[in-house]
Amino acid sequence: MPDFLLYLIAVQVSGLGEESWLRTLRALPPLTTLDSEARRGEMEPEMELRRELLTAEMIEPSTGEPVQTTIEVRFDPLTGHSSRILPERGLIPATDFDLEGFARDSQPTCPFCPGRVDRLTPRLAARIHPDGRLTRGEAVLFANLHAYSSNSSVSVYSPRLHYLPLGEITQQLLADNLATQVAFVKAVMAAEPQSQWASINANHMLPSGSSLFHPHLQGIVDSQPTTMQRMLAEVPPQRFDAYLDAERRTGERYLGDTGHIQWIVSFAPIAPAELKAFIGGISSPAELTDELIGELAHGLVLTLGAYADMGFQSFNCAIYGAPPGTEGYPLNLRLACRSNLRPFYRSDSTFLERLHWEGAVDLAPESVARQIGERFRS
Numbered sequence: 001m002p003d004f005l006l007y008l009i010a011v012q013v014s015g016l017g018e019e020s021w022l023r024t025l026r027a028l029p030p031l032t033t034l035d036s037e038a039r040r041g042e043m044e045p046e047m048e049l050r051r052e053l054l055t056a057e058m059i060e061p062s063t064g065e066p067v068q069t070t071i072e073v074r075f076d077p078l079t080g081h082s083s084r085i086l087p088e089r090g091l092i093p094a095t096d097f098d099l100e101g102f103a104r105d106s107q108p109t110c111p112f113c114p115g116r117v118d119r120l121t122p123r124l125a126a127r128i129h130p131d132g133r134l135t136r137g138e139a140v141l142f143a144n145l146h147a148y149s150s151n152s153s154v155s156v157y158s159p160r161l162h163y164l165p166l167g168e169i170t171q172q173l174l175a176d177n178l179a180t181q182v183a184f185v186k187a188v189m190a191a192e193p194q195s196q197w198a199s200i201n202a203n204h205m206l207p208s209g210s211s212l213f214h215p216h217l218q219g220i221v222d223s224q225p226t227t228m229q230r231m232l233a234e235v236p237p238q239r240f241d242a243y244l245d246a247e248r249r250t251g252e253r254y255l256g257d258t259g260h261i262q263w264i265v266s267f268a269p270i271a272p273a274e275l276k277a278f279i280g281g282i283s284s285p286a287e288l289t290d291e292l293i294g295e296l297a298h299g300l301v302l303t304l305g306a307y308a309d310m311g312f313q314s315f316n317c318a319i320y321g322a323p324p325g326t327e328g329y330p331l332n333l334r335l336a337c338r339s340n341l342r343p344f345y346r347s348d349s350t351f352l353e354r355l356h357w358e359g360a361v362d363l364a365p366e367s368v369a370r371q372i373g374e375r376f377r378s
Helices: 003-013 018-027 036-042 099-109 171-191 227-233 237-250 290-309 351-355 365-377
Strands: 051-059 066-075 082-085 134-136 139-143 151-156 197-204 216-222 254-257 261-265 275-279 314-320 331-338 359-361
Touching (some): 134 171, 139 171, 151 171, 171 216, 171 290, 227 314, 237 261, 254 365, 261 290, 275 290, 290 314, 290 331
Parallel strands (some): 082 359
Antiparallel strands (some): 051 066, 139 151, 151 216, 197 216, 197 314, 254 261, 261 275, 275 331, 314 331
């Protein structure tokens, strides 16, 4: 029985008067702070892939007849945030924008390209790494000139690859780049034991929020979690298992298990064509082995290749770490495509996403799963 119920029973049995009992009850801490072990360890969460249908009615201007549109509101099983699945409207249209030509125009002043990357990018503090940079294969990691945290890094896939379309990102390039970020996380945590919250992130191409065209990853290691890291770390461990079990049972969005990592299309996506991946047994990027890095890169390359075939050029990615050794928390990631680059393109981030924290997409997750799933199954 939960501790707070035992406490209330004891108060009643003790014979306190009604007023004294009420004063004692009011002095109790909120239920959300009581019995955290029961919330995180003993109580089996109930899994529900919850959705509700809304109907909009309007008068069609050309016929004067009433028409109806259906919007499906879904609720994320882990965080509870809601998302709106719209009828397909082509909100991210294909583009014939000359991305390679744009790359040629921006390359002469790019600080990440050969001949400039060593000279124009900041070095890591000596307490993090004596050489000021971390390398693996062609990947190079250095300090982020525009820091987002107490320890902020940038790593390029290669100084020579100023133009790197999604379909040309190889497993080796991605694994080497991820490996530099993992080494950075380990180095920071060794130098600053209080910095236990790490994430590895990507803004690929300008529509995703990248200020530079040259493809790269970004790392954050801090003493404070981001909002999403905190929300995910508060999810009871059984909830992750129940979510994956529910997705495996339905099979509609479950993409597969690549060995140690499970991949699904998000039930309630924040952004278009959103995927999630879960790595059981570890909670932080600092705990990624070379084998797991290779497996993670493999799954990401499968997804990015599918994005390219679907006509997308830009994406965001976040690998959400909790403190190393957090029991029951699986290291997990979210990956989603963004608007295509072209003059006067429409941003896929609207008032709903930015100010209501609610995704609104016209790509049904089940349709995305059908287009991507074959790559994982083969």
